[in-house]
Amino acid sequence: MAKVLLVDDEANIIDVSKRYLERDGFQVITASDGEEAMCLWRTEAPDLLVLDLMMPKKDGFQVFQEIRHEDDVPIIILTARCEEMDRLVGLTMGADDYLTKPFSPRELVLRAQTILRRVAIGRGKKPTSFDQLKYGPLHIDSDKRMVQINQQLINLTAKEFDLLWLLASHPKQVFSRNQLLERIWDFEYEGDTTTVTVHIRRLREKIEELPSKPRYIQTVWGIGYKFEGDDDS
Known part of the structure; x- marks a missing residue:
């Protein structure tokens, strides 16, 4: 870090x-x-x-x-x-x-x-890995704002990418919907947390093999969401 x-x-x-x-x-x-x-x-x-x-x-x-x-x-x-x-x-x-x-x-x-x-x-060192994450077939490149699954490009909106990057760069950390609103939609944002729910659903449809049984983005009932996965980077 x-x-x-x-x-x-x-x-x-x-x-x-x-x-x-x-x-x-x-x-x-x-x-x-x-x-x-x-x-x-x-x-x-x-x-x-x-x-x-x-x-x-x-x-x-x-x-x-x-x-x-x-x-x-x-x-x-x-x-x-x-x-x-x-x-x-x-x-x-x-x-x-x-x-x-x-x-x-x-x-x-x-x-x-x-x-x-x-x-x-x-200095001849490997660049700090904060710009790239790899979880099994899922590859996220923050510098290029690019997501791939099995080397196939996945098209995400700006907010979908920001949401995925935040969760994936903090694996197993639970974020409430309000925290995600503040971080992705700015600290001053005042809105309905269903915005987060809708974006999570759309994100799962794009990156999960079975959106109804997600591998990566897990729901923590009554709280919010967390990212699961073994980091292969």
């Missing part, structure tokens, strides 16, 4: 970004100022930093320079929309990527996955 150090002095950015990263399999530690970030970097040895440039006590530029002096850990910088020069300076200093506030937390997750995969390949 890749570890991310998320550094920002805005509590709402920390909260939402942390939840999105964690739901996609990252371990997340957080800091709200530059001094705390330096302490956590030394003690936790994260695989990736997400670093705001404008912070109290010690700003992101100082943190960036101190870390880069000792380590080549990948860094994504966060900047406000008006700070174009800061972005250019950050990239010149050696940042791996940047995001402009306000940003989509989903985009942050995708940027983090891409950078860590690229770093792993560059």
Whole structure:
């Protein structure tokens, strides 16, 4: 599990970004100022930093320079929309990527996955397996958003894929219908949980040999759903 150090002095950015990263399999530690970030970097040895440039006590530029002096850990910088020069300076200093506030937390997750995969390949290591899952004949590729069964492509809608990926990347973990609504239809979504039931039914019809006796997506009566299967990846 890749570890991310998320550094920002805005509590709402920390909260939402942390939840999105964690739901996609990252371990997340957080800091709200530059001094705390330096302490956590030394003690936790994260695989990736997400670093705001404008912070109290010690700003992101100082943190960036101190870390880069000792380590080549990948860094994504966060900047406000008006700070174009800061972005250019950050990239010149050696940042791996940047995001402009306000940003989509989903985009942050995708940027983090891409950078860590690229770093792993560059160091001659097998890329972290958070982008691909294999359960028997079922193969799920998050990077390509592709699902295959016995090497046959299965066409899923965007929500069906997101739902399958969430369940399959957390095998045996039980999710309530409300939790699935929050995670797949965003945290602010207000809707009927039958939306989840309908999507689960459609998903089973596409990936299960016998939808009435599902192998993969199991119903936990009175609670919600979980994914079952032996990971062959």
